[in-house]
Amino acid sequence: MRRSVSPVLATVSAVLVGALAGCGGASEPAAEMGTIRTAPPEATEPELPRVDPVADAECPYLSAEEVSRLNGVPATDVRIDDGVDPAACFFYDAEGAVQLTTTVYSVASAERAAELVEESAPAGESDPSEAEGGWSGGRTGGPGGSLLVLARGAQVLAVQSTQEDSVTVQQIAELVGPRVAD
Helix, strand or coil: CCCCCHHHHHHHHHHHHHHHHHCCCCCCCCCCCCCCCCCCCCCCCCCCCCCCCCCCCCCCCCCHHHHHHHCCCCEEEEEEEEECCCCCCEEECCCEEEEEEEEECCCCCCCHHHHHHHCCCCCCCCCCEEEEEEEEEEEEEECCCEEEEEEECEEEEEEECCCCCCHHHHHHHHHHHHHCCC
């Protein structure tokens, strides 16, 4: 099968080939040649582990009834990822879509936890938020849902909801924060 090439792409390609052919002269190699990498760079461990809803189980610090009441949508299924401590929790609606998640991450330092909060919920773009147990950070909401991110020492608490109003994630954090504080 023969594919046609658009005239614009052909023109751009011809210009690039001409420009590259003129680099460095005919008899001398380019003065600033770089090293061609033939293998991908070594992968490093991600700072925050990926969490996935891998097991049907009750959330150890938040009930489906509490989520249903506060999020305004019945939570019909709960799955967790117990690869993090405490477990990350995923609450589903009747159509099988995730409606709310809660995750607590442990990071290298209190300073790094504060940086992650600032990156996720910048002070100028989010509402300040606190929860019992020394948690503080910010929350934001809108058409894509709501997010609350709080730090306490070297821990980060993240609550995400499909609800636009960030009051929902604040209320969830007020329940979860004291329950997961070590």
